[in-house]
Amino acid sequence: MPDSAPLRLAQRVTSLKPSPTLTINAKAKHLKAQGVDLANLSAGEPDFDTPEHIKEAAVKAIRDGFTKYTPVGGIPELKEAVIARLAEDYAVTYRPEQILVSTGGKQALYNIAQALLDPGDEVIIPVPYWVSYPPIVELAGGVPRYLETRAEAGFDIDPAALEALVGPRTRAIILNSPSNPTGCVYSRATLAAVARVAAAHGLVVISDDIYDRIRFDGRPPENILSVAPDLADRVVLVNGVSKTYAMTGWRIGYMAGPEALVKAATRVQGQSTSNPNSIAQMAALAALTGPQECVDRMTAAFRERRDFITRRLNALPGVTCPEPMGAFYAFADLSAYHGARAGDRAIGDSLAMTDYLLDEARIASVPGVAFGDDRFVRFSYASDLATLEAALARLEAALGRLTRG
Numbered sequence: 545m546p547d548s549a550p551l552r553l554a555q556r557v558t559s560l561k562p563s564p565t566l567t568i569n570a571k572a573k574h575l576k577a578q579g580v581d582l583a584n585l586s587a588g589e590p591d592f593d594t595p596e597h598i599k600e601a602a603v604k605a606i607r608d609g610f611t612k613y614t615p616v617g618g619i620p621e622l623k624e625a626v627i628a629r630l631a632e633d634y635a636v637t638y639r640p641e642q643i644l645v646s647t648g649g650k651q652a653l654y655n656i657a658q659a660l661l662d663p664g665d666e667v668i669i670p671v672p673y674w675v676s677y678p679p680i681v682e683l684a685g686g687v688p689r690y691l692e693t694r695a696e697a698g699f700d701i702d703p704a705a706l707e708a709l710v711g712p713r714t715r716a717i718i719l720n721s722p723s724n725p726t727g728c729v730y731s732r733a734t735l736a737a738v739a740r741v742a743a744a745h746g747l748v749v750i751s752d753d754i755y756d757r758i759r760f761d762g763r764p765p766e767n768i769l770s771v772a773p774d775l776a777d778r779v780v781l782v783n784g785v786s787k788t789y790a791m792t793g794w795r796i797g798y799m800a801g802p803e804a805l806v807k808a809a810t811r812v813q814g815q816s817t818s819n820p821n822s823i824a825q826m827a828a829l830a831a832l833t834g835p836q837e838c839v840d841r842m843t844a845a846f847r848e849r850r851d852f853i854t855r856r857l858n859a860l861p862g863v864t865c866p867e868p869m870g871a872f873y874a875f876a877d878l879s880a881y882h883g884a885r886a887g888d889r890a891i892g893d894s895l896a897m898t899d900y901l902l903d904e905a906r907i908a909s910v911p912g913v914a915f916g917d918d919r920f921v922r923f924s925y926a927s928d929l930a931t932l933e934a935a936l937a938r939l940e941a942a943l944g945r946l947t948r949g
């Protein structure tokens with residue numbers, strides 16, 4: 545029989561794009577492998593190696609034959625370690641039934657959306673946002689509702705604007721502090737204001753705390769439960785070991801929240817991926833319960849780089865970069881160069897800018913449009929200072945070659 549009908553894919557994937565950050569990172573790694581001297585400032589991962597004691601725990605797990613299925617939601621020791629960490633960081637008490645360990649914080653978020661949303665349900669996402677929030681919501685049939693913020697106001701949430709966005713179908717809001725891409729950290733006043741709106745309208749708060757221990761003001765981790773502990777029955781915390789312990793490849797994240805939601809998310813996971821990798825769970829256990837100096841050391845390095853890159857970016861003509869308070873990204877407004885040209889090349893938007901920087905400055909960066917704000921470009925500073933210094937010199941030269949008109 546002749547094969548005439550073209551392969552038809554499901555509607556839900558026809559508009560699904562690959563993660564722009566993962567795509568650019570892959571392209572940068574490919575160019576580097578070909579010998580191109582490139583500063584890869586596109587990566588959403590620490591440049592440090594996973595600490596030795598964590599690797600050893602994984603090697604031991606393999607040697608001990610800890611290589612079989614575990615309970616879907618994670619091994620009890622790891623859940624207890626998560627509970628202990630959350631108790632220490634946020635003074636909250638969880639039971640094991642309220643914890644789900646997943647294949648990365650990303651799968652935790654995916655499971656939450658699947659467990660929470662019916663078609664047409666709305667989720668409020670502050671802009672700029674992490675690239676994966678909108679597709680995760682949409683794959684569950686949900687509808688993102690974007691909450692605009694202002695760079696001049698530190699990308700802070702305006703409670704009145706939030707309230708105005710809430711409608712009858714609004715189910716949840718996603719918070720991410722410290723933020724990828726802006727590095728902004730919500731003040732306690734902002735968190736309290738969001739808590740009041742969430743309580744008044746029965747919203748679930750999805751608190752993505754993946755960068756909670758990478759902050760530069762010396763303060764301990766903070767999230768909405770730090771200011772509104774009474775909201776615990778409608779807050780789900782998402783966290784993981786990827787960023788804090790330089791373990792992005794190991795794929796361990798977790799959620800903590802209301803038991804009904806966590807149980808539903810566990811059923812979703814049980815019918816999709818089952819348990820997260822058994823060996824990586826042992827490594828994550830060592831990360832959470834072992835010495836924490838590695839976290840302080842990496843955070844101190846990020847802080848030094850933050851100081852360097854924000855100073856250099858803000859010294860460039862026409863560039864403004866709000867000072868990041870956490871995570872490891874500088875989010876710089878380069879829109880003063882939109883409309884400029886280099887030869888017959890026109891810079892019209894953030895994507896054209898990052899293409900130009902890749903070709904002409906050998907810097908891989910991520911266009912702000914991927915995060916919902918086309919004026920900006922995200923530079924990761926999870927690279928050593930020497931790489932950053934060389935990259936910033938090339939950036940300055942490349943911007944200097946752009947001409948108006």
Ligand SMILES: *Cc1c(COP(=O)(O)O)cnc(C)c1O
Binds near residue numbers: 588648
């Ligand atoms: C990296 C990241 C995650 C999840 O990372 P995993 O590796 O899946 O744990 C979640 N949210 C934000 C904002 C991130 O940057």
